[in-house]
Amino acid sequence: MEDLIQTNYALDTFYFLVMGVLVMFMACGFSMLESGMVRAKNTAEILTKNVSLYSIACIMYLLVGYYIMYENVDTGSILPSFGTLIGAENTVESTLASGGDTYYSKRSDYFFQVVFVATAMSIVSGAVAERMKLWAFLIFAVVLTGLIYPVQGMWTWGGGWLAEAGYSDFAGSGIVHMCGAAAALAGVLLLGPRAGKYGPDGRVNAIPGCNMPLATLGMFVLWFGWFGFNGGSELKLSNINEANAVAQVFVNTNIAACGGLVAALILAHIWFGKADLTMALNGALAGLVAITADPLSGTAFWSMIIGAVGGLIVVPSIVLLDKLRIDDPVGAISVHGVAGIWGILAVVFNNPDATIVGQLTGIVGIFAWVFLASLAVWAILKFTMGIRLSEEDEAVGADISETGIEAYPEFAQN
Amino acid sequence: MEDLIQTNYALDTFYFLVMGVLVMFMACGFSMLESGMVRAKNTAEILTKNVSLYSIACIMYLLVGYYIMYENVDTGSILPSFGTLIGAENTVESTLASGGDTYYSKRSDYFFQVVFVATAMSIVSGAVAERMKLWAFLIFAVVLTGLIYPVQGMWTWGGGWLAEAGYSDFAGSGIVHMCGAAAALAGVLLLGPRAGKYGPDGRVNAIPGCNMPLATLGMFVLWFGWFGFNGGSELKLSNINEANAVAQVFVNTNIAACGGLVAALILAHIWFGKADLTMALNGALAGLVAITADPLSGTAFWSMIIGAVGGLIVVPSIVLLDKLRIDDPVGAISVHGVAGIWGILAVVFNNPDATIVGQLTGIVGIFAWVFLASLAVWAILKFTMGIRLSEEDEAVGADISETGIEAYPEFAQN
């Protein structure tokens, strides 16, 4: 029996680590997606942002974030308690003594959690691309990953007030995705649109992304990583019920993305007359974001529908944000914010434990905190070091001004 | 004992899911490979085809394909029975009662199977690239993944007549790869070659692929995913014999690809005078396709030889198809069809249960059905909506005509 506890502990830890590695790779997915959707002259800079934000997220979450989110949390609390580092590993004795209630390594838990923080932060970089100063962004990353995210993460996953309020969010449609979108929205509002994006007469000018294979690669890597994101959020694998649950999550996650992609592709084709690849990519991601709040309770068929609605929402959302002159080069706010809200609400269809009130409480609570806190941080940055590139730097491209490197130095551009 | 059944069930399910995720990523591999091997002006369109076909495959296989292939199949049958969706999950009771004979989640089975369907369909998109209408292709995808593939899949893996006839195909050299190649061949014959590919005097004009790093990335991703493709096809892991078998499959799969790559590289160098990278990539894939019919029975050394022969076959096959004016921009028919047939036949060398008659029956049966059924579908599409781009659209590129987006809008092309 004790030996089997050991084996199950190893299996669950391994499952957790493998899922975590898949999520880690999503950082690569975001990098590729974003560098495909911006112009060539801003590509090295967006890459620098992406590799740096991942690193900053891991460091900040190690130093303070994990503590805030999980250690020393009073049930139902709103305010965090502060502290550093990630605590001690489980001992063999305590684990065996728990009779299987302790079933995975604490280190694997930090690892699985930290890649979620990085995901939230990755969402921001796409929305503010092509005009924000590199170092202002990185300082924001320090605060989001060290404080803003962990506090609201504690509210639900740490056992704080949102958990008590019955807010249900399996893998983080709200806690991760809408969180990232809210921080991004605050930044975009203070930053303003890219030069030339909106004409004087209400005209919206297209600024095509420079590299579609990269954007598609990014989408695929995100999809690939999402199996870890949702699949690992079951947290346990080592018996029949849990294994079945993980398998259900895989199937639902996959089919929601499919539904989102096909729905967005068809809608874009009908609306715009052509099969806009970028909308299809956004549709798949919207499907994934939407199912993330509950990839377990529904059937595969139902998950496909939830994903498809996500895909149908994301296309008009992108168009609408442009009408509102909220300039989001990659569609991050629509994909992660708007589809995220849909996903949080859709939990009530399949999960009898979820209530519409609980879900709305979560949406409002998380959005308000993340948006306002981010707005404050962005505002401080704006009025101290500045967050926006100079007009000339923006015209020449952030690559030269921020990194001193061109992303494609040999390729002639027209 | 019951507890260990639970653990083993969890382990086998997890193994299945992880292998499935690797196979899922092959969709990304095909996308990158194909977008590297076409011209820039057709890149966004081939990407759109790839992301869409994967989604369509998953949806159709959920709706009807899985049922056709696995549910309600009479042993030895040729005709399928129809139905929808993927049945109920195993219960804890039934699983325990089976004493370990039920050893993985049914959901994980759907997941592992569906990524194979997508693989078969991915093969088609490469062969018909740069001249086929997007929506005609996607409609074909609906039929192939919802009907044509599942019917022949049922014949062997579902327990139909080919299983009875002794056809042996471990992970699908025939059922997946030759199937895709047969559907592709039918399409290419009705579609004709790309404008300018063949000169009036029997001349074959090269149309170089536009992005070699992408093609190489695609090959690596496919190779990576193939560990899941073949490794998962052992279906079980949880005892010493099975674990040894899975490890053998990994080793053989890897070394067959190596053999194919090196053999094709050397042959191309001798024949053409230069180390043609694209032939090396095709060689590796041919080695993988060839070993897929039986990556278990042979030794590593023997698998290397089987792969190398695959690589030696694929180079002249590509040249020959060009002589026959069968225009296949990425070499899919040679890689998946010709090397697939070699692989199916090579099973008899190592697997005493396989017979040359059984293997030939499989080749002829699968090829005939898939080729003829596909030909019929392509023909109906051709005479209704049309399958070929207009001459002008082809000249300008499928990106503009089909997706309205350029893949590399900023990069000057010469």
Add this chain to the structure above:
Amino acid sequence: MEDLIQTNYALDTFYFLVMGVLVMFMACGFSMLESGMVRAKNTAEILTKNVSLYSIACIMYLLVGYYIMYENVDTGSILPSFGTLIGAENTVESTLASGGDTYYSKRSDYFFQVVFVATAMSIVSGAVAERMKLWAFLIFAVVLTGLIYPVQGMWTWGGGWLAEAGYSDFAGSGIVHMCGAAAALAGVLLLGPRAGKYGPDGRVNAIPGCNMPLATLGMFVLWFGWFGFNGGSELKLSNINEANAVAQVFVNTNIAACGGLVAALILAHIWFGKADLTMALNGALAGLVAITADPLSGTAFWSMIIGAVGGLIVVPSIVLLDKLRIDDPVGAISVHGVAGIWGILAVVFNNPDATIVGQLTGIVGIFAWVFLASLAVWAILKFTMGIRLSEEDEAVGADISETGIEAYPEFAQN
């Protein structure tokens, strides 16, 4: 009990295979990194080198390398004994009889080991890029992977004299990374710098890499694969202590990369005035290389520091090598050699079993053997077939002269 041994054997084998697949994917990472850091005209050739070297490594290690490194080794020996192939698989009986001491498949061991050999060889290709003949390089790959690497691998991991001397190198900062760097250095010295890299007056001319998204993709894929590299090197997972150890390795590996990236980015920004993306990428890799010698004993915080020091070392190392006119287009010698030495030495801080003498013995022993043996092989190649492209071929680019293919034939270059 016997059943649990079976399950644990399956779990450990599976863990080993999954980790091995991640490491295999590092071959893709190196390909992308290197093709992003060279000029467009040498891209198809560097890709050809990378796909070929991986294949050659697997073949040579199957044929002779694995035998040299692990079979028939006398404890403490310096000279290898020769033989071929990889021995027989464990039987069920012998495994059960071992009572759990035999805990994974021998085939999985070959698989896990072989991807390390490929990694070492991948390091070389980057350093000699843009001026070395393809076939000379591939012949060197045959010797390194079939002889030079296995001999020194035997010294430590096979139980030879370095193991006796107390040299401690968990996953191969020295055995894999410094080994690759030493072979690369020998090659670079005999090969000389790229035309135009160094001016007559001590001037160092920048030759920017042509594709930053590819370089970043490569870095991410390497990071992703490194979880397998270090995570798998614990070799066992199936009990609480081992699972905890693997989790610790994951956490430490990840955070060391983060530390290296951030440290290099900040240093580059201070020193050069801009946030040089390529230095950040090299910094992350330097952090990974540094922690590889011992990702287990230290805390996460301490690992972050070790990685950060790696990042701080790599920047001046790259600048210094340029001053010494040692031309390494991708920084491989600094990343894998210099940071590798730092990592080997840093073991003594956390691992009480390691001594500074033991570590220095390892550094000197491995470096001397690999460097001198490689120098000899490169020299023989130089004076027989030649290792350097002709001046004209180098000017036109290795793609045309070696592969007959352009990597980006349609994109105008300036």
Add this chain to the structure above:
Amino acid sequence: MKLITTIIKPFKLDDVREALSEIGVAGMTVTEVKGFGRQKGHTELYRGAEYVVDFLPKVKIEVAIGDDLLDQCLDAIRTSANTGKVGDGKVFVTSLEEVVRIRTGETGPDAV
């Protein structure tokens, strides 16, 4: 007839095109070029090594016009392309002996 060749800063292209359209110029041909002149290039660091960008991206516009439009054209270009900063570019005028419109075979001023 005259051929006016003008080198301008790339971001001024739309302004110049509009200015020329306004005075009745019906066509023009644009080339991406690199310029060397009083406006100096810049120096960047890549991995600690310097590289000098001597040539700056410029755009060349060629316009064939009848003699009568010459002065207007020069004015339009000067006004629309001017930023007052070094590197604004140059206008070169050469004499055109013949112009043919390929589609119709028209020649001379009718063809421009």
Add this chain to the structure above:
Amino acid sequence: MKLITTIIKPFKLDDVREALSEIGVAGMTVTEVKGFGRQKGHTELYRGAEYVVDFLPKVKIEVAIGDDLLDQCLDAIRTSANTGKVGDGKVFVTSLEEVVRIRTGETGPDAV
């Protein structure tokens, strides 16, 4: 000597090159350019927003020839580049004062 500069549709390049070779033109220089003229660009939608492609890809061919070949050359270009559709392009003829072949130092008609 004359310098003939012609703007044509890109896919006509091979036809024009062959036509010129046939009448004995030994060399030419080709540039990718973008044209603005009677042939209008097109409008695309990207993520629901419009973008206008004003400039169309064209190819510019420059050929230096002796005076004697001028008419033949114009004919050859007109015939080979003509599709009859708007946007076929233009031919411009200017006078060349001097031509030098760098390799040999030859000048004048011998150098072309």
Add this chain to the structure above:
Amino acid sequence: MKLITTIIKPFKLDDVREALSEIGVAGMTVTEVKGFGRQKGHTELYRGAEYVVDFLPKVKIEVAIGDDLLDQCLDAIRTSANTGKVGDGKVFVTSLEEVVRIRTGETGPDAV
């Protein structure tokens, strides 16, 4: 004033630029072009099929100068661009009727 247009091998660009700077030429404009001439292209195999590269990469330099600099300029180009191998390129000289510096409005020789 004269407009000197020269086609050279790409790797000679820096040499020519320096040679021209030395004799006091203050500006020039450079275009990537493809050349067809006595120097033949090459044939490659891709997946066993031939493709012919007819056009070779060349660089075109345009320099506007006062009449007085003409001979020096031709000499400088000839000397600096010469490799003695076929394909070294050509120099074309045309007459410039007017030059305007956009920034200042200066015209004539002062503007070059």
